[in-house]
Amino acid sequence: MKLTQMTINDLLAQLGPADGHMYLPDDLDPQVLTDLLADRYGTPRTLVLDGFTDPSVDELSGAGLLAPFGDRAVTMRAWAYGDQWVGMGATRDDEDIERPVLVVAHRQVMEPLATAPHENADWVERLVQITGWTQPVQQPDARWVDVESRLGTTLPTDYKRMVNTFGDGAFDAWLSLHQEPWTSLREDGLLIWAGTEHEELYCWRVSGDDPDQWPVAVRTFDDGDVLFDCQTAEFVCRILIDPHHRFTMARYFDTHWFMNYQESD
Secondary structure, eight states, X not given: OOOOHHHHHHHHHXXXXXXEEEEOOTTSOHHHHHHHXXXXXXXXXXXXXXXXXXXXXXXXXXGGGTGGGTTOEEEEEEEEETTEEEEEEEEEOTXXXXXXXXXXXXXXXXXXXXXXXXXXXXXXXXXXXXXXXXXXXXXXXXXXXXXXXXXXXXXXXXXXXXXXXXXXXXXXXXXXXXXXXEOTTGGGTEEEEEEOTTSOEEEEEOOSSOGGGOOEEEEOTTSOEEEESSOHHHHHHHHHXXXXXXXXXXXXXXXXXXXXXXXXX
């Protein structure tokens, strides 16, 4: 079987939207399929390796992928995508023969609770809940000393936590999170921390000495600026889940995920 992204489309279409799995041809190269899935969905989480299941695996991190196999899973890697888990690995079948398998399972997505006025919410943690993110820290905290030295300013704390937590990638494969701010609009008093394919640039209006108080500014494709009196992670949470937000993504995605651009091991 020649493996391409079209092959993956066909296989997933055969499985359908409900929980399901299929054993794959024995001559299939599991690493090639894993690499193709990683190109599409980002870095996977390893649930099972050499027959040993990660003890931290639960319903929020892909346990549904293992349900059909009991203790027969040999390897299993998982990707979160929308309201589905996609799994690729190998299990022993009913005749105790190890075979490659593709699995899909329903993914439970936790929505953040409403925030009371003046509540000191941890919006980065809410982003983790919204996206079902389960990967370890992606970036070392120490790198910010060099970044901030180059920029000549400290940066908002929650932005640095977002980058450290999620790494290089995009929310809903749409809102690309920059690993350090772009300075092309600095003469306009803006630092750019993210962008979309709609040519919208997500920035901070640099004002005052406390970067945690910088408002978010959206530079639209027609060069207009729209200001929001909130911090970075709160802004991302709200455009993900609030269908009435001016720059909402909730109109297009019912559930949310983070696509990590880093290559799978």
